[in-house]
Amino acid sequence: MSFSPLIEKLMESLRVLPGVGPKTAQRMAMHLLERDRDGGRRLAAVLEDALERVGYCRRCRTLTEDEVCALCESTRRDDGLLCVVESPADQLAIEEAGGYRGRYFVLHGHLSPLDGIGPEDLGLDALESRVAEEGVEEVILATNPTVEGEATAHYIAAQLTAHGVRLSRLAYGVPMGGELEYVDGGTLSRAFNGRLPFRGD
């Protein structure tokens, strides 16, 4: 025996959500059907609406339902600084850390020839024209510190170097509040090689 066909279909559909296996999908379906039908209906409507209307910002390519996102519209950001990130979640993390007052460009991924993801999929043409035409002084390559992220940063750096823009990368090192014992060897040797003079502040 199993649940009715429509309930089974609902459980299967819930498994598109990351981290949701069969047991969790069952718990979610039962919760919505038994205890929160209004919340479920609201979720269905908002999900449909968001998938219909959320697209890419015409300037920075972040996810937004507007043609140009709020951050690109803002007049209080520094046009001379452009931070390139792999995802909207990375962008949000940098914003939440505070301190950065420039603009962004979102790649939605990294170069991955094996998956057929090339420069055009990441909007690198648009990035290049923006740098060439809009007085960007420094591009901060904030792709992930992974093999793919590094390769993507190198590719972009090579593409932009002809435009005489300053290029930078986030500093590598030991994370704040961590314990050295648990830091991996690659990070530790990077942190040694990049060591800084001690200042007592």
Next chain:
Amino acid sequence: MSFSPLIEKLMESLRVLPGVGPKTAQRMAMHLLERDRDGGRRLAAVLEDALERVGYCRRCRTLTEDEVCALCESTRRDDGLLCVVESPADQLAIEEAGGYRGRYFVLHGHLSPLDGIGPEDLGLDALESRVAEEGVEEVILATNPTVEGEATAHYIAAQLTAHGVRLSRLAYGVPMGGELEYVDGGTLSRAFNGRLPFRGD
């Protein structure tokens, strides 16, 4: 900064799902928007459909989109046995354990005067007429072994006793495959009081 209003609304709507906090909701929203829009659209459509069409089986009150569920329709079950459970998930667990070939009655909860859940909310009138009119020989009270489940079982037993039906309750004891060390005291003393003659089979 945060995501755009519609994305924030999607993240908030996802939190109706049990066990989904702000971080998980963000990860789910990003996954659907960035990597699986088709899956997300399918989920929205199926969810809307299920919440619209899934109701209670007219006979046993389990969740189904049909008027009468497949198990109640089946001619291969024993009409003389009726198992009363708190939820469709409990019913499924019993079916998956195998061995039981009778019918079910689903309460969708337990008596809870403080939450305003009384006998009529659990369909106890329908249960009583079914027992009175349909030749049920034994009612197995398989409510949860909790204070509320026990109270509900006692209430139903008192209600049905006038109809001369046999009443039973699931056996209490130590769970199979567990270690005695980790079994709680209440269960252990129940298992002692209910001890059975040893048979070498």
